Amino acid sequence: MQVLVLAAVLGAMAWLVGNVQSNLERQNINSGFGFLSERAGFGINQTLIAYTEDDSFGRVLAVGLLNTLLVSALGIFFATLLGFSLGVARLSRNWLISKIAMVYIEIFRNVPLLLQIMFWYFGVLRNLPSPRQAVSIGDAIFMSNRGFVVLWLEASAGAFWYGLAALGLVIGGIWLRRRAANAQITTGQATRVWRPLLGLAVALFGGAALMAGVPFALDVPHLKGFNFRGGLTVIPEFVALLLALSLYTAAFIAEIVRAGINSVSKGQREASAALGLPESVALRLVVIPQALRVIIPPLTSQYLNLTKNSSLAVAIAYPDIVSVLAGTTLSQVGQALEIIFITMMIYLSLSLLTSWAMNRYNQRMAFVGNNT
Amino acid sequence: MQMLRKLSAGLLLLAVASFASTPAAEAAGQTLEIVKKRGHLKCGVSQGLPGFSTPDNRGNWTGIDVDFCKAVAAAIFNDADKVKFTPLSAKERFTAIQSGEVDIIARNTTWSMHRDTALGVDFPVVNYYDGQGFMVRADLGVRSARDLDGATLCTNQGTTTELNAADYFRSNGMQYEIVAFEKADESVAAYNSGRCDAYTTDHSALYAQKLKLSDPKAHIVLPEVISKEPLGPLVRQGDAAWNDLVRWTHYATVAAEEFGVTSKNISEMKSSSNPSIRRLMGQDGSFGDNLGLSKQWAVHIIRAVGNYGEIFERNVGVKTPLGIKRGVNALWTKGGLQYAPPIR
Numbered sequence: 001m002q003v004l005v006l007a008a009v010l011g012a013m014a015w016l017v018g019n020v021q022s023n024l025e026r027q028n029i030n031s032g033f034g035f036l037s038e039r040a041g042f043g044i045n046q047t048l049i050a051y052t053e054d055d056s057f058g059r060v061l062a063v064g065l066l067n068t069l070l071v072s073a074l075g076i077f078f079a080t081l082l083g084f085s086l087g088v089a090r091l092s093r094n095w096l097i098s099k100i101a102m103v104y105i106e107i108f109r110n111v112p113l114l115l116q117i118m119f120w121y122f123g124v125l126r127n128l129p130s131p132r133q134a135v136s137i138g139d140a141i142f143m144s145n146r147g148f149v150v151l152w153l154e155a156s157a158g159a160f161w162y163g164l165a166a167l168g169l170v171i172g173g174i175w176l177r178r179r180a181a182n183a184q185i186t187t188g189q190a191t192r193v194w195r196p197l198l199g200l201a202v203a204l205f206g207g208a209a210l211m212a213g214v215p216f217a218l219d220v221p222h223l224k225g226f227n228f229r230g231g232l233t234v235i236p237e238f239v240a241l242l243l244a245l246s247l248y249t250a251a252f253i254a255e256i257v258r259a260g261i262n263s264v265s266k267g268q269r270e271a272s273a274a275l276g277l278p279e280s281v282a283l284r285l286v287v288i289p290q291a292l293r294v295i296i297p298p299l300t301s302q303y304l305n306l307t308k309n310s311s312l313a314v315a316i317a318y319p320d321i322v323s324v325l326a327g328t329t330l331s332q333v334g335q336a337l338e339i340i341f342i343t344m345m346i347y348l349s350l351s352l353l354t355s356w357a358m359n360r361y362n363q364r365m366a367f368v369g370n371n372t
Numbered sequence: 373m374q375m376l377r378k379l380s381a382g383l384l385l386l387a388v389a390s391f392a393s394t395p396a397a398e399a400a401g402q403t404l405e406i407v408k409k410r411g412h413l414k415c416g417v418s419q420g421l422p423g424f425s426t427p428d429n430r431g432n433w434t435g436i437d438v439d440f441c442k443a444v445a446a447a448i449f450n451d452a453d454k455v456k457f458t459p460l461s462a463k464e465r466f467t468a469i470q471s472g473e474v475d476i477i478a479r480n481t482t483w484s485m486h487r488d489t490a491l492g493v494d495f496p497v498v499n500y501y502d503g504q505g506f507m508v509r510a511d512l513g514v515r516s517a518r519d520l521d522g523a524t525l526c527t528n529q530g531t532t533t534e535l536n537a538a539d540y541f542r543s544n545g546m547q548y549e550i551v552a553f554e555k556a557d558e559s560v561a562a563y564n565s566g567r568c569d570a571y572t573t574d575h576s577a578l579y580a581q582k583l584k585l586s587d588p589k590a591h592i593v594l595p596e597v598i599s600k601e602p603l604g605p606l607v608r609q610g611d612a613a614w615n616d617l618v619r620w621t622h623y624a625t626v627a628a629e630e631f632g633v634t635s636k637n638i639s640e641m642k643s644s645s646n647p648s649i650r651r652l653m654g655q656d657g658s659f660g661d662n663l664g665l666s667k668q669w670a671v672h673i674i675r676a677v678g679n680y681g682e683i684f685e686r687n688v689g690v691k692t693p694l695g696i697k698r699g700v701n702a703l704w705t706k707g708g709l710q711y712a713p714p715i716r
Contacts, residue, residue, distance in 0.1 A: 028609050029470060029492035042534040043550040045524075053538045126565035145566045146524060225522040226569045227549075236567065237551070314529075317553045317562070323529065328552060331463040331530030334491040336470075 020337065033342075035333045036061070042328055044319045046235050057329050064321035065346060071241055071320065072307040072350075078246035079306060080299075083253025088283075090258045101254065109251035114312055116248055121240035121316040128236075131227050142221055142228060148239065149221040152232035158212025165204040172200045237318035241310065249306045256298045260291035292365045300358035304351045311347075321346060403607070403614040404448070404664050407475055412454040415441035416468050416477035419459040419555060422580040423688040423696075424480045424500075433457045436687045437478035439677045440499055440605055443621050444476060447669045452676035461554060463530030466491050469608055476618060478605040480577065482532045487606075496619035498604040501700045501709050502574040503597035504536050507582060510592045512569065517596035521546040526559045526568035528552065533573050536599040560584055570594075574601050579694045617663050623712035624670040627652055628679035630703055630712065635678040638671060651715050659715055670715075680710060 024031045036058040043053055048066040051059055089101040108116070126145055129135065134144035140151040176193040184190050221231030264287050272282035313320040314327055326343045330336060407413055417425035417437055425435040442452035460468050460479060469477050470492050480502075481487075483495040506525075508514045517540070527533045529552040541548040551568055553559035560581045563571040571581065575597060582588045605622075607614055628634070631649050633641045642653055650656045654667035663669065677683055681703075688696045702708025 024492070026610070027470065027492035028489075030490045041538055042552075043538050043548065045549045045551055053542060122561065122565070126562075126567065130566050226520075227522055227524060229522070235551075314554050315558070317529075317551045317558070319552075323552070323554075327463055327529045327554060328534060331466070332486075332535070334466050334487070336467045 024337075030333075030335055031338065032335075033338055035329075035335060035338075038333075040329070040332075042332070044324055046238060046319050057333065060324050060329055061321070061342070064319060064324035067318070067324075068307070068310055068313075068320040068322075068346075068350075071238065071245065071313070071318070072310050074242055075245040075249065075306050075310065076303050078242070079249035079253055079302070082246060082250035083302075084257050086250060086254035087257025087261065090254060091261055105251045105254050107251075108247050109255070113244060113248050113309055114315060117240060117244040117312055117316055120243045121236065125236040125240055131223060134223075134228075139220075142231075144228075145236065146227055146233070147236045148234040149228040149231045150234065151221060152219040152230075153216035154219045155216060158214075159216065161208040161212040162205070165208040168204050169197075169201055172204075173197055176200075235318075237313070237316050240316055241313050241318050245306055245309060248309075249302055252302050252305075253299060256295055256302065257291070259298075260293075260295035261287060263294045264290045289365070293362075296358060296362040296365060300355055300362075303354050303358065307350055307354065308347060403475055403611045404617060407448060411449075412456055413441060413445045413448065413476065414458065414474045415444075415455050416458050416460045416465055416474040416479055417441070418479045419461060419557070421480060421556065421577055422583055423576065423692065423694045424580065425457070425459075425478070427457075427459075434687065436500060436683060437480060437605075439683045439687065440478040440622070441476060443625060443673045443677045444618060446672045446676035447617065447621050447624075447663075447665055450666070450668075450672040461530070462528055463554070466493060469493055469606060472608070475614075476605055476607055480574065480603045481606055482574075482601045483604050483606075484532060492609045493606045494609045494615050495604050495606050496615045497622040498602040498709075499622055500576065500603040502576050502601040502603050504533055504572060504599040504601060505575040505578055505597055506570045506572045506594045507563075507578045507591050508570045508594060510590055514569075514594070517594050517598065518544065518546075520548070520570060522548070523569040524549045524551060524567070526551050526553065526563040526571045527573060528556050528559050529554050531573070532599070532601065537572050540598045556581065557584075574603070576603075576688060576694070576696060579688075579696055583693050613664060617665070620663060621673060622680075623715070624652065624673050625677070625680040625683060626703070626710050626712035627715055628670070628674050629681040629710075630705060633674055633679060634682055635674055635676075638674050642671070648715070657716070 021031060037056050039053075040055055040057050040060045041053050044051060044060070044063055046067055047063045048070060049059075049063060051063050086101045086104060089097050090105065092098045092101070128143055128145045131142075131144045131146050134142040134149075136142045142149040173193070176196055180191045180193050219230050219232070221228045223229075268286055268290065269282060272286045273279075277286070310320055311322040314323045317323065321343060326339055330339045333339065415438075417433065417435075420426045421435070423435055425433060425437040427433050438457065441455045441457070445455045446452040448454075458468065458474050460474075460477070465477055465479055465481065466487070468474050478499070480500070481495075482502075483498060487493060488495055506517050506520065508520075514520060520541075525537055525548055527537065527550060534550065534552055537548065537550060551559070551562060553562060556573075556577075560571065562568060564585050571578070573581070575593065578593045582591055582593070585591055605618055607618055627648075631646065631652065633649060633652065641649055642655065644650060644653070647656065651659065652670050654660055654669065654671060658667060660667045660669040666672075678686070681698075684698065684701060685691065688694045690697060698706070698708060700709050702710065704711040
């Protein structure tokens, strides 16, 4: 029976695809994915990789995807940071801190996200002055209604050695911490790793400096014509979207964290206190690791929501994947079926990838404690 | 349980079949029959562009494009109110006509070769000759588009505007940054708040959107026209009869202007002895029959919306807030481009 149903469904899908194709052909509508290699011909105002109007629609896809990833990754980072702080603050015994956290959570999670995006974009950032009257912080950061222009370091060829040094430092740090953890298990002695780490850093970056000298040139923003030239420009669309996504999702994460911490039985705290652990250490080493088991699955959903919600970018002209691919490219090429399909597949892949990573993290956390 | 499964599988198949067969039926060249049977015309318009298609506070639509659809409805039903308007964003419009959601789109849409040949749509006629331009703040000190090097531009997503701006700046060796919004209202709001130095779109739309700014007098439209934007209605490809009907609806209004037939003098004109006017009015020949309409088709159109000159002056002309001169949209007899082939 199930085989029959499956066959019927597959057959229906195949027929549907064939029917769509023949209908498109009969209506003289282009189909296929050939457009991805055609010249795009329009400009995009935030590109993480090199892009000009001469590049292809395939390149547009990559630019849009990276912009989506950028705002999602930073959004997840800030939302998690703020959400955990708020969740802990919500449980604080200090009345004022707890109430402030509560008011924040209730406001931000109960106002629709699109309105919040509009609020930050049209309500707050548009009130900044024009570039010629930009607010400047130490001539390094200029704030105007064109965005934030920041003094930036332009990497030269020598930057490669510094990158190598940084990579070496990360690997060395991980190795040192692992060795210290092993030593604690075998000898019971906690050793601090920052001293050898500092030595390693000095050695590595000293070596890089010997190899390459000063690898950066200062890129100073200066007013020329209509706007600033030079420096790194953070467009206001990005700032508004990142703010809204982080603040909105943080409210949900705070509630998840609160629920997680509350789910750890009181006995665990009391046992920690009986062992003489200070409250902060008990929270960090006993309560939170157990709370994480409750926190991670709903937290994953929030990460997925944040990524998908970033598609609201189109309302304020942030060039994310929906805006440049399912927006501009769609109307230039006109192949709605293919482009919407690509866009859906991209979001699906992003979500599945996030779920997979979070599930792996969850599995590792699941063995940490026993809550009974 | 098994019964239920069978049923749901059957329902799925049915849903799939009905979904897939609808557009095929409409593509068979029967648009006029379908519209007549339905009793009203479904017309896609903009989400609000003064002079072209914009709703007033009671939900009545006005504008050149709205009058175009009203003219088609008048030709078919002798009743210009038998139209339902569907506001569409720039990027929704082609999908809406392809899928059969609307019968015709009159949405200040540029006729380009790609759109005509690759999207399964046809452009029967041009009802407004336009070109892209720029609007800037008067106190910016810019008097020519050539001074816009390094400027930030606000525009609408999904239009030829984005491409033209890219071409213009690149071919003149100028830098620019583009901020493209999904809705015209949002791009105008962003320009108004100073996010951009210039707002770029078709000249007619610049004049229209200028009216929505907080201080319209503080903005100027630069003289340069950087592109050709022949705006016109569009229909699904593959229904030549419907294409003809839409095309001749426009030509009837242009011919009427040429012969001096207006919505006011139309009753007297019926007794005109001029053979051209007699053919237009359906006194001689059977031109309406060939379109699948009544002999009086053109009379119904002109009585309802007037001739092309009246439509132009009522919606965008010098006496309206937009204040646009006829320019290239004047009749060919007056040095413009509006030209109707002979009705004979």
